[in-house]
Amino acid sequence: xxxxxxxxxxxxxxxxxxxxxxxxxxxxxxxxxxxxxxxxxxxxxxxxxxxxxxxxxxxxxxxxxxxxxxxxxxxxxxxxxxxxxxxxxxxxxxxxxxxxxxxxxxxxxxxxxxxxxxxxxxxxxxxxxxxxxxxxxxxxxxxxxxxxxxxxxxxxxxxxxxxxxxxxxxxxxxxxxxxxxxxxxxxxxxxxxxxxxxxxxxxxxxxxxxxxxxxxxxxxxxxxxxxxxxxxxxxxxxxxxxxxxxxxxxxxxxxxxxxxxxxxxxxxxxxxxxxxxxxxxxxxxxxxxxxxxxxxxxxxxxxxxxxxxxxxxxxxxxxxxxxxxxxxxxxxxxxxxxxxxxx
Amino acid sequence: xxxxxxxxxxxxxxxxxxxxxxxxxxxxxxxxxxxxxxxxxxxxxxxxxxxxxxxxxxxxxxxxxxxxxxxxxxxxxxxxxxxxxxxxxxxxxxxxxxxxxxxxxxxxxxxxxxxxxxxxxxxxxxxxxxxxxxxxxxxxxxxxxxxxxxxxxxxxxxxxxxxxxxxxxxxxxxxxxxxxxxxxxxxxxxxxxxxxxxxxxxxxxxxxxxxxxxxxxxxxxxxxxxxxxxxxxxxxxxxxxxxxxxxxxxxxxxxxxxxxxxxxxxxxxxxxxxxxxxxxxxxxxxxxxxxxxxxxxxxxxxxxxxxxxxxxxxxxxxxxxxxxxxxxxxxxxxxxxxxxxxx
Numbered sequence: 001x002x003x004x005x006x007x008x009x010x011x012x013x014x015x016x017x018x019x020x021x022x023x024x025x026x027x028x029x030x031x032x033x034x035x036x037x038x039x040x041x042x043x044x045x046x047x048x049x050x051x052x053x054x055x056x057x058x059x060x061x062x063x064x065x066x067x068x069x070x071x072x073x074x075x076x077x078x079x080x081x082x083x084x085x086x087x088x089x090x091x092x093x094x095x096x097x098x099x100x101x102x103x104x105x106x107x108x109x110x111x112x113x114x115x116x117x118x119x120x121x122x123x124x125x126x127x128x129x130x131x132x133x134x135x136x137x138x139x140x141x142x143x144x145x146x147x148x149x150x151x152x153x154x155x156x157x158x159x160x161x162x163x164x165x166x167x168x169x170x171x172x173x174x175x176x177x178x179x180x181x182x183x184x185x186x187x188x189x190x191x192x193x194x195x196x197x198x199x200x201x202x203x204x205x206x207x208x209x210x211x212x213x214x215x216x217x218x219x220x221x222x223x224x225x226x227x228x229x230x231x232x233x234x235x236x237x238x239x240x241x242x243x244x245x246x247x248x249x250x251x252x253x254x255x256x257x258x259x260x261x262x263x264x265x266x267x268x269x270x271x272x273x274x275x276x277x278x279x280x281x282x283x284x285x286x287x288x289x290x291x292x293x294x295x296x297x298x299x300x301x302x303x304x305x306x307x308x309x310x311x312x313x314x315x316x317x318x319x320x321x322x323x324x325x326x327x328x329x330x331x332x333x334x335x336x337x338x339x340x341x342x343x
Numbered sequence: 344x345x346x347x348x349x350x351x352x353x354x355x356x357x358x359x360x361x362x363x364x365x366x367x368x369x370x371x372x373x374x375x376x377x378x379x380x381x382x383x384x385x386x387x388x389x390x391x392x393x394x395x396x397x398x399x400x401x402x403x404x405x406x407x408x409x410x411x412x413x414x415x416x417x418x419x420x421x422x423x424x425x426x427x428x429x430x431x432x433x434x435x436x437x438x439x440x441x442x443x444x445x446x447x448x449x450x451x452x453x454x455x456x457x458x459x460x461x462x463x464x465x466x467x468x469x470x471x472x473x474x475x476x477x478x479x480x481x482x483x484x485x486x487x488x489x490x491x492x493x494x495x496x497x498x499x500x501x502x503x504x505x506x507x508x509x510x511x512x513x514x515x516x517x518x519x520x521x522x523x524x525x526x527x528x529x530x531x532x533x534x535x536x537x538x539x540x541x542x543x544x545x546x547x548x549x550x551x552x553x554x555x556x557x558x559x560x561x562x563x564x565x566x567x568x569x570x571x572x573x574x575x576x577x578x579x580x581x582x583x584x585x586x587x588x589x590x591x592x593x594x595x596x597x598x599x600x601x602x603x604x605x606x607x608x609x610x611x612x613x614x615x616x617x618x619x620x621x622x623x624x625x626x627x628x629x630x631x632x633x634x635x636x637x638x639x640x641x642x643x644x645x646x647x648x649x650x651x652x653x654x655x656x657x658x659x660x661x662x663x664x665x666x667x668x669x670x671x672x673x674x675x676x677x678x679x680x681x682x683x684x685x686x
Contacts, residue, residue: 172625174517182660183626185626186624187625273539277535
């Protein structure tokens with residue numbers, strides 16, 4: 001009866017996630033952040049402190065089987081090192097998408113060439129006899145930001161996160177849970193069209209958000225604007241380095257170069273359109289922006305123009321709030337480690 | 344204990360809405376469909392059969408107080424007529440938006456001039472001592488389509504509906520419930536931007552979906568295309584009637600007039616972009632299109648081009664399915680009557 005009452009209370013208050021995420025008993029989980037370049041594997045305590053981390057190179061050239069072995073070896077080694085810490089709850093993986101859930105079947109992921117069709121969860125399970133949960137890396141980061149970062153700071157049960165890096169990823173948390181949609185493909189804000197007829201994206205559409213608000217997008221816009229009158233400093237940067245990096249464009253923007261500022265204004269305007277699309281569908285109060293590209297974007301602060309001016313920097317639950325992420329680059333790894341606690 | 348077990352079962356199976364919507368005891372509810380032109384008030388049985396309906400003119404010129412009195416009088420009269428049918432569960436209202444929920448506070452609704460700031464639920468409650476639930480009309484229609492129309496036919500727990508009329512409304516059902524967002528303003532697909540820099544919408548933005556995929560949008564596009572070479576039949580229609588109606592443009596399109604077909608292709612392409620935005624946020628499997636404008640749009644069938652070709656007309660739970668609504672113009676009224684059963 002007490003157990004029934006507990007479940008009823010959980011149902012009525014919608015607090016099951018929080019409940020399970022703060023276990024009374026000491027314990028630990030292992031998070032894996034699988035990237036196209038780096039493979040990070042870490043053990044986290046039940047209080048979400050990092051106990052131990054292994055940072056490896058993702059050996060893409062050796063093929064998926066080798067990388068899966070690296071993941072399994074790292075997880076086993078971390079597990080052995082924490083022995084005695086308390087209950088081990090499992091392994092969470094944040095993987096590049098697109099990925100079908102819960103099986104973790106990869107669908108031609110741009111950052112993991114040669115992994116198309118691989119069922120991440122079951123393949124890793126063959127090498128590693130532990131509970132394994134797979135998420136997209138952007139969903140894992142959004143989950144960490146909701147649970148321990150911006151979402152916690154503002155006390156919301158629902159939010160959307162946009163992760164700006166080489167591409168644009170995203171995650172939507174609705175009522176304390178990651179929203180997966182019909183096949184685990186939610187959310188994909190990087191591939192919604194913000195400018196119909198815009199540049200061709202590698203997804204096959206034209207004018208996707210990712211073609212503007214990512215590092216790749218910024219390089220593309222910078223090349224365009226650099227070729228126009230006023231773009232001399234961008235041209236000079238290109239001549240000097242042989243290519244235009246987003247962080248170099250950001251440096252020029254911070255130095256006041258009008259053409260470089262315009263690059264980020266265009267990227268920021270596209271991001272604003274992408275956020276507004278989610279506002280129109282879901283009317284959430286909190287939209288969080290993270291990822292390595294975001295610092296560069298802040299150079300222009302254009303993204304704040306899409307929110308009510310009186311609302312900047314101050315959270316209002318009945319408004320549209322757009323704020324920076326709190327957790328930085330650890331979000332994806334930490335989010336992966338949170339997953340086993342939430343099952 | 345039995346009650347606890349029932350609640351646990353409901354929580355675990357997510358079937359609470361369905362449970363409550365099929366009560367064992369006979370009973371009835373009253374639905375009110377408040378429109379800018381017509382006010383329809385109807386009693387529905389617990390099996391969702393219409394028992395009785397009053398169709399009135401919305402006396403906008405007499406002011407909100409008079410219309411509220413009409414609503415209260417009609418509800419009282421229907422209630423008295425059903426006396427003896429069984430338990431009365433309450434009144435549901437579908438109102439033009441934008442509207443803040445659950446209070447039902449109207450925010451400058453275009454279709455109810457002079458009603459800005461009126462708190463629909465509490466004002467009606469002063470005249471009518473019955474349980475009252477307010478929703479936006481588009482949410483009410485989406486709820487009916489989910490419960491008794493297309494959503495029931497395809498067996499989904501989540502879907503989005505776009506209602507194409509004078510404007511474009513929408514509703515999102517997530518896991519058997521209407522999704523309201525932070526202040527009850529979800530969903531507003533009519534006012535997400537599909538073509539940045541497009542025509543000015545009366546919401547203040549440029550290039551909103553409503554400026555293309557509504558009757559108003561079709562008239563605007565038809566006027567534009569009518570003024571170009573090949574638009575002679577549209578011009579002739581304009582000269583004959585003094586103005587271009589969407590249904591006249593649809594008639595021309597069905598007769599094969601290329602310029603008129605192009606009008607609906609443009610409207611349909613915009614709708615496709617609007618649907619794709621929700622796909623990007625939520626990855627739902629079912630998108631339903633309803634409203635009086637939809638028959639006209641079908642003249643071009645452009646909207647199906649945004650879905651996978653192999654998927655047309657056949658529902659696949661792991662795909663993006665775009666289908667017509669099942670219930671027709673009764674959806675809003677029926678949805679309003681369903682609301683009291685869902686509380």
